[in-house]
Amino acid sequence: MVPHNVRTHGAHAAQSPRPRVASSTLELPPEAVLAISGPADENLRIVEDVVDADILTRGNHLVLRGEASEVSRTRKILMEMAAIADHGQTVTPDVTRRIIDMLDEQGAVLNYKAAPIVSYRGKAVRPKTLGQEEYVEAIDNYSVVFGLGPAGTGKTYLAMAKAVQALQAKEVTRIILTRPAVEAGENLGFLPGTLGDKIDPYLRPLHDALREMVDPEIIPRLMESGVIEVAPLAYMRGRTLNNSFVILDEAQNTTPAQMKMFLTRLGFGSKMVITGDLTQVDLPKKQRSGLAA
Incomplete structure (x- = not known):
């Protein structure tokens, strides 16, 4: 028996319409x-x-x-x-x-027809994978970006391309490329030659990437004028880096103190990209990596 104050409905009325x-x-x-x-x-x-x-x-x-x-x-x-x-x-x-x-x-993933980041001698540099696209987009949108991953994933190369692009577009006035100068347990003091001779092997990969995007003939002039600077991480201490695109490569070989020092160098109008691979730490075994801190 149904109470008089309760209204009944047909079975279809009690249900929402079924989706097509x-x-x-x-x-x-x-x-x-x-x-x-x-x-x-x-x-x-x-x-x-x-x-x-x-x-x-x-x-x-x-x-x-x-x-x-x-x-x-x-x-x-x-x-x-x-x-x-x-x-x-x-x-x-x-x-x-x-x-x-x-x-x-x-609402979208990749813009496959996007213009290359930089082009030199007919070679266009652009992201090729979904992860690289996200990485480049992060560099566009943030002042500090960490790019982590194994060798060959384009971390430093794409960061270099974005740095050259920013310099060409006059978004920054200089590019600063740096790495820790301690790898594979070696200490610079025990290496032969001048300071330049000692640090050159550590900085060579950055030079090589740069030469693929900028005319090698003008690089010395840009370095002499300070528009492009390639230096060990220790040289960043005590500086404020304004209007600069700064790339810290091999960041897994920084100590926590070095990483903190580097991050506090960021000045007005600057970007920092920190790249590294936590599976390739060359610090002493008891030393924690600044990239993991």
Whole structure:
């Protein structure tokens, strides 16, 4: 028996309308389907975990089924994954998650047609991976940026390109490149030659990267005038670096005191990029790295 003061409704009235089920088919080259699917379709399962849609693989077709807006979202994620694979980057589970996060937060991932950071002798320097794109964007947006990762990931090279770009655009008046001068347990005092001879091997990688972006013939003149400075980290003590783009390379070989000293050198109109690899610390075993402090 239903009380008189309780109003009843039909079963359909008690429920919200069911979302419209949509279907969409994404046709890709077979190699692209393999690249974005991952081993045992691991990447596709990651996508399905965050969207309200199903992904079915049929040859070189991906069939998407679900609520219309979720199918559209899924299609956009898969297209970004395919674009990244097409540009030579391996689509790993981590890359898949970052694509999803960036699309949800920003609505876009990579601008593949963006102008190069710098060009010299027909060689354009631009980010090639999702991580590099985020790194370059961070350098644009923040005064201090840490770039951590193994050798060969472009940490120092891209930072150098951004420094040259900033100098050419007159956003800064000088570039300062520095590294700790202690590596592999060696002490400068025991090395032969003048101070310049002693520190040159440590700074050579920075010189080499610079020569790939700036005419080598004008580099000596820029260094003599102080527009470009390459020096050991110890030379930064007591200075305030205004209107400068400063790169600290091999920062894993700084002590906590050295790192603090370096960070407090930041002046007006300056940027700092600190790069390093915590798996390659050459400090004495009991000495903690300033990059880990």
